[in-house]
Amino acid sequence: MYQEAERHRSFTRRALFVGALQTGLFGLLAGRLYHLQIDQSQTFALLAEDNRVNQHLIVPPRGRIFDAGGRLLARNVPTYRVRVVREQARDIRRTLEDLAALIDLPQATIDEVVAKAELRRAFVPIEVREDLDWEEVSTIAVHAPELPGVVLESSLLRDYPYAEVLAHVLGYVGPVNEAEQKEDGDPLLSMPTFRIGKNGIEKAYDAVLRGRAGLSRIEVNAVGRSIRELDRDDGDPGRDLRLSLDLELQRFCFERLSSELAAGAVVVDVATGAVLALASVPSFDPRAFDKGLSHRQWRDWRDNPRHPLVNKCTRGQYPPGSTFKMMTALAALEEGISPNYEAYCPGYMSLGRARFHCWKEHGHGRIALNQALAQSCDVYFYDVARRIGVDAIAAMAERFGLGHELGIDVPGERPGLIPTRAWKKAAVGESWQKGETLVAGIGQGFVLATPLQLAIMTARLCNGGMAVRPWLVEPEAGALAGIEPIGVSPQALRAVQAGMHEVINGRRGTARKARLDIEGVEMAGKTGTSQVRRISRTERAAGAHKRKDRPWEERDHALFVCYAPYDAPRYAVSVIVEHGQSGSGTASPIARDIMTRALELDPSHSRTLARV
Amino acid sequence: MGRHARDGAAAAGRGAGRMSVATRIKPRDLRLVEKLAGIHWPLVALTATLGMIGYVVLYSAGGGHHEPWALRHALRLLFGAALMLAIALTGIRFWFRWAYAIYGVCLGLLVAVEIMGELNKGAQRWIDLGVFQLQPSELMKIALALALARYFHSAYLDEVGRPAYLLPPILMAVVPAALVLRQPDLGTAVMLLAMGGGLLFLAGVRLWKFALAIGLAAAALPIIWSQMHDYQKQRVLTFLEPERDPLGAGYHIIQSKIALGSGGLWGKGLLNGSQAQLSFLPEKQTDFAFTMLAEETGFFGGLVVLLICFAILMALLAIGMRAAHQFGRLLAIAIGINFFLYVTINVAMVTGLIPVVGVPLPLVSYGGTAMLTTLIGFGLVLCIDVNRFTQIPRFPVET
Incomplete structure (x- = not known):
C-alpha cells in the first residue's frame, strides 16, 4: 500500500507539472496572438x-497639339483590338474559327491563341488581333451573340495627320x-x-x-x-x-525645300521670337516609332547621309559664311570704325606668307561697308576683322544669339560655335592665329551656327536690337516678356540694315533675284556660300572649286537670311541648302518664296495689301 | 549479484500484488441513472461549444453557406457527441481489458494501409466509413494511450526505473510513429511520440532519462533530416525564414500572419475576412480554420477559443487526478496531452511559431478523423470520471 501511495503522489506531482507546462504554453500562444493581432495589427492590416x-x-x-490657327497637328485615334476570354468561350477553338469567318485570322494565330489561353487563368483575356478597321469592328459587334468570350477593346493611338511635314517639330x-x-x-x-x-x-x-x-x-x-x-x-x-507654327506656312516650306536633297528653313516673328515654320528635309514618318520600328528602317534612317532624323534647323551646325558678315560689320562699327571707312580689295589679302582670297577673283577695288555687304566683299571683312580682333566679333555674335543654345522648346538644340582666343586655347590647345581671325570674320573656319540661330540673329538685326528668343509654345508670361535690348547703337544697326537692303535691292547686290514680287514691300537679306572643305592652292589655280561636278558632299552649303517688310519688319527667314553650291543661286529664291508666302498668310499684312 | 537480489525483490512485490487481488472488494455495477448523473457535464458543454464555434467558422468559410463544410461538420459533431456519450456510459474495466487488443488492431490497420499505400502508389491511407474517413494513424493515438495506460497501471515505481521494463512501452510508441512518419505525416508522428513520452513521464520515468533521450534525438537529427521528404525539408526551411519564398512554401505562413494581424482586436466581422474570403488564406476550412476565426472575430475570438480549450484541458487534468486507479489517471492525462498537442501545434503553426505540419484544430477544423479521435478520447475520459470510484486490480484475473 505504501508503494501505491508513493506512486499516486509521484503521479500527482507530475500531472500538476504537466498541467503547469500546458498552462505556460497556452500563455505563450495567447501572447503570440496578442503580438500579431494587437501589437502588429496595423502592419498586417496594410498588407x-x-x-x-x-x-x-x-x-x-x-x-492634342494645334497650330496657331487651331488646325489639329497631333491627335489620338482609337485603335481596336479583339480579345478572347477562355472561361466565357465554351469552346475557344470553335469561337476563334467562327471569328476567322468574319475577319482575317490565320490558322496559325488561332493555334497560338488557343495555346496561350490554356496556359493562363480562364478569366484572363488573350489578345487575338489588333489594329482592326471599322468594318471588322462592326462585323464583330453585330455577331457578338454568336461569339461568346470575344471582347472588343479600344485604345488610343497617337496620330500625326501631317506626318513628315512636322516630324522634327512635334x-x-x-x-x-x-x-x-x-x-x-x-x-x-x-x-x-x-x-x-x-x-x-x-x-x-x-x-x-x-x-x-x-x-x-x-x-x-x-x-x-x-x-x-x-x-x-x-x-x-x-x-x-x-x-506658334502656321501649318500652311510650314507645309509650304517643307514642300519648297523638298526639291533639294537636304535643307532646312526657319521663319520667326521678329517682334516675339515665335517660330512660324521650322522645316527640315528630308523627314521621316513619326508614326513608325509607335507602331514599332523595324531594325532595317532604323538603320536606313540613321545611316542616310542626308540625316532624315536630324532637325537641321536646331541641330544642324553649319559655317554661316557670309551671313555672318553682319556680325563682323557691327563689331567693327562698335569698335569705332566708320561706316564710310574704305578698304581696298585686289581680290585677296596677304598676311605673312599666306594669301586670303575674295570670292571675286579680281577684287572689288575700294569698297565701304554698304557695298561690302551688298557685294559680299570678303577682303573688306578680312580687313576690319584684323583690325578689331576675333574676340570683339565673338562678343557681338554672342549678343545676337550665336554660339549658345537659344532655349527653343524643342529638345536637342545645338549651340553652334563662336571661336575666341580663350576657346581655342582650351579646346584645341593652341594659340590663336591671325589668319584665323580673317577666316572667322567671313563666318568660316571654326564658326558654326544653326539655321535657327541665323533666323534669330536676323530678327534681332531688324527689330531694333531686341533680344528675342525662339519659342513654339507661348511662354507663360506672354510672348513679349523678358525681351530686352541688346544694346547696339541704332546708327550701327541702320548701317547694316541698309547694307542688307542693298544685297537684294541694290544694283550690284548678290541676291537681286530674291526681290519680292509684292507691290510696295521690300526685303533685306544676306547670302552665304560656305565652304565645306578647305580649297588648296592647286585646286584654286585649276578652278576646281567652282566646278559643278564635285561630289555632293564636297559642294558648298548655300545659305540665305532675310527679313521683310524692310520698313516695318515682321518676319525673319533663314534657309540652308546643304551642299547647295550658292547662297544667291539656290538659297535666296527659296527664302524669297517662303517670305512671300509668309506675308500672304499674314492676316494683318494682307489687309494692308488689300488697301494698296 | 545485485541483479539477483533485485529480481528477488521484484518477485516478492509481485506476490504482494496478487494478494491484493484476493482482498479487493468487488464493486457493484453502476446503474444507468447513476452513470448519467456522474457524467462531467461541464466538459460536455465545453466540447459542444467548441464544436459549434467550428460550425460557425465553417459556415463563414463556405462564404455564408452550409455547403460544402458547415452542414457535414454539424452532422459529424452530432454523431461524434453521441459516440462520446455512449462511451462515457460503458464500463471502464472493459477498456482496460481490451486495451492491448485495440492497440493490436490499430497497429494492424496501420500496417495494412501502409502496405496498400506501397502496393498502390499514392493510394489513400484512410478507410472510408461513410460519414467519416478513418485514418488508422489517428485512432492509434487513442490506442496508444490505452495500451500505455494499461502497461503502466501495473508498474511499480521502482520497476519504471529499469530500462528493460521501459523497452516495451517505448517500442509501442516508436513503431506506430515510424509507420506514420513513412506515410508521411510528420504531425501525427510527433504527436504519437510526444504522447508516449508524456505517459512515460507520468508513470514516473526519471527526468534525466528524458534529457538523455532528447540528447540522443538531437544527435539523430541529421539522420532524420536525410530521411525527410523534400517538401518536409522545405517546410522546415521555410519556417525558419518564411520570406525566403513568399509565393511558394512560405506563402501559407505569411498569408496566415497577415490574416491574423489584420484581424486586430475585434476582427473584421463574420464573412468579412478579406484574407479568408478572397482565398488568400489557404486551407481556411482545415489547418487554417483558427486563422480564419481570428481574422473575422479578432484577438477576442481567438482568445475565447484558447480559453475554452484551456478549460477543457483543466477539466481533463482534474478528472485524471481524481481517478481512483492508475489506468484512469494515465489515460485521462494522455488524452489531455493529445488534445493539448492538437491545439498547440495548430495554433503555433498558424501563428508562425513552428513549421506548417498539417495538424488541424480539433472540433473546429473541417475533417472527420481528428474530431472522432477527440470525441472518442473525451468519451473515455468521461467514462473514467463516471467510474472514478471503481477499482481496477493491478493484475486482473484473466477471464
Whole structure:
C-alpha cells in the first residue's frame, strides 16, 4: 500500500507539472496572438489591404497639339483590338474559327491563341488581333451573340495627320525605356501600353500633354480575379497645346525645300521670337516609332547621309559664311570704325606668307561697308576683322544669339560655335592665329551656327536690337516678356540694315533675284556660300572649286537670311541648302518664296495689301 | 549479484500484488441513472461549444453557406457527441481489458494501409466509413494511450526505473510513429511520440532519462533530416525564414500572419475576412480554420477559443487526478496531452511559431478523423470520471 501511495503522489506531482507546462504554453500562444493581432495589427492590416486591392491606372488621353490657327497637328485615334476570354468561350477553338469567318485570322494565330489561353487563368483575356478597321469592328459587334468570350477593346493611338511635314517639330511618342522609368516617378510609365514623348514638342511638353493618371481600385481575390470596383478617380486628361507654327506656312516650306536633297528653313516673328515654320528635309514618318520600328528602317534612317532624323534647323551646325558678315560689320562699327571707312580689295589679302582670297577673283577695288555687304566683299571683312580682333566679333555674335543654345522648346538644340582666343586655347590647345581671325570674320573656319540661330540673329538685326528668343509654345508670361535690348547703337544697326537692303535691292547686290514680287514691300537679306572643305592652292589655280561636278558632299552649303517688310519688319527667314553650291543661286529664291508666302498668310499684312 | 537480489525483490512485490487481488472488494455495477448523473457535464458543454464555434467558422468559410463544410461538420459533431456519450456510459474495466487488443488492431490497420499505400502508389491511407474517413494513424493515438495506460497501471515505481521494463512501452510508441512518419505525416508522428513520452513521464520515468533521450534525438537529427521528404525539408526551411519564398512554401505562413494581424482586436466581422474570403488564406476550412476565426472575430475570438480549450484541458487534468486507479489517471492525462498537442501545434503553426505540419484544430477544423479521435478520447475520459470510484486490480484475473 505504501508503494501505491508513493506512486499516486509521484503521479500527482507530475500531472500538476504537466498541467503547469500546458498552462505556460497556452500563455505563450495567447501572447503570440496578442503580438500579431494587437501589437502588429496595423502592419498586417496594410498588407491585407495590399492583397485585397488591385489598383488599375486609367490612362488619360494625351493632349492634342494645334497650330496657331487651331488646325489639329497631333491627335489620338482609337485603335481596336479583339480579345478572347477562355472561361466565357465554351469552346475557344470553335469561337476563334467562327471569328476567322468574319475577319482575317490565320490558322496559325488561332493555334497560338488557343495555346496561350490554356496556359493562363480562364478569366484572363488573350489578345487575338489588333489594329482592326471599322468594318471588322462592326462585323464583330453585330455577331457578338454568336461569339461568346470575344471582347472588343479600344485604345488610343497617337496620330500625326501631317506626318513628315512636322516630324522634327512635334517629335513622336514611343514605349517607355528603363532610364525614363527610373527618372520619372509617374506610375503611368510602368504601364506596358503607355507611350511617352520621345522627341520634339511631344518630349518637351510631355508632362503637360500626358495629364494625370486616373485610378480604379478593384477588389481581387488570391488568383487575381476582379470581384468589384471599390472606387474610381478618372484622372485629368492631358492639356492641349497650341503652337506658334502656321501649318500652311510650314507645309509650304517643307514642300519648297523638298526639291533639294537636304535643307532646312526657319521663319520667326521678329517682334516675339515665335517660330512660324521650322522645316527640315528630308523627314521621316513619326508614326513608325509607335507602331514599332523595324531594325532595317532604323538603320536606313540613321545611316542616310542626308540625316532624315536630324532637325537641321536646331541641330544642324553649319559655317554661316557670309551671313555672318553682319556680325563682323557691327563689331567693327562698335569698335569705332566708320561706316564710310574704305578698304581696298585686289581680290585677296596677304598676311605673312599666306594669301586670303575674295570670292571675286579680281577684287572689288575700294569698297565701304554698304557695298561690302551688298557685294559680299570678303577682303573688306578680312580687313576690319584684323583690325578689331576675333574676340570683339565673338562678343557681338554672342549678343545676337550665336554660339549658345537659344532655349527653343524643342529638345536637342545645338549651340553652334563662336571661336575666341580663350576657346581655342582650351579646346584645341593652341594659340590663336591671325589668319584665323580673317577666316572667322567671313563666318568660316571654326564658326558654326544653326539655321535657327541665323533666323534669330536676323530678327534681332531688324527689330531694333531686341533680344528675342525662339519659342513654339507661348511662354507663360506672354510672348513679349523678358525681351530686352541688346544694346547696339541704332546708327550701327541702320548701317547694316541698309547694307542688307542693298544685297537684294541694290544694283550690284548678290541676291537681286530674291526681290519680292509684292507691290510696295521690300526685303533685306544676306547670302552665304560656305565652304565645306578647305580649297588648296592647286585646286584654286585649276578652278576646281567652282566646278559643278564635285561630289555632293564636297559642294558648298548655300545659305540665305532675310527679313521683310524692310520698313516695318515682321518676319525673319533663314534657309540652308546643304551642299547647295550658292547662297544667291539656290538659297535666296527659296527664302524669297517662303517670305512671300509668309506675308500672304499674314492676316494683318494682307489687309494692308488689300488697301494698296 | 545485485541483479539477483533485485529480481528477488521484484518477485516478492509481485506476490504482494496478487494478494491484493484476493482482498479487493468487488464493486457493484453502476446503474444507468447513476452513470448519467456522474457524467462531467461541464466538459460536455465545453466540447459542444467548441464544436459549434467550428460550425460557425465553417459556415463563414463556405462564404455564408452550409455547403460544402458547415452542414457535414454539424452532422459529424452530432454523431461524434453521441459516440462520446455512449462511451462515457460503458464500463471502464472493459477498456482496460481490451486495451492491448485495440492497440493490436490499430497497429494492424496501420500496417495494412501502409502496405496498400506501397502496393498502390499514392493510394489513400484512410478507410472510408461513410460519414467519416478513418485514418488508422489517428485512432492509434487513442490506442496508444490505452495500451500505455494499461502497461503502466501495473508498474511499480521502482520497476519504471529499469530500462528493460521501459523497452516495451517505448517500442509501442516508436513503431506506430515510424509507420506514420513513412506515410508521411510528420504531425501525427510527433504527436504519437510526444504522447508516449508524456505517459512515460507520468508513470514516473526519471527526468534525466528524458534529457538523455532528447540528447540522443538531437544527435539523430541529421539522420532524420536525410530521411525527410523534400517538401518536409522545405517546410522546415521555410519556417525558419518564411520570406525566403513568399509565393511558394512560405506563402501559407505569411498569408496566415497577415490574416491574423489584420484581424486586430475585434476582427473584421463574420464573412468579412478579406484574407479568408478572397482565398488568400489557404486551407481556411482545415489547418487554417483558427486563422480564419481570428481574422473575422479578432484577438477576442481567438482568445475565447484558447480559453475554452484551456478549460477543457483543466477539466481533463482534474478528472485524471481524481481517478481512483492508475489506468484512469494515465489515460485521462494522455488524452489531455493529445488534445493539448492538437491545439498547440495548430495554433503555433498558424501563428508562425513552428513549421506548417498539417495538424488541424480539433472540433473546429473541417475533417472527420481528428474530431472522432477527440470525441472518442473525451468519451473515455468521461467514462473514467463516471467510474472514478471503481477499482481496477493491478493484475486482473484473466477471464
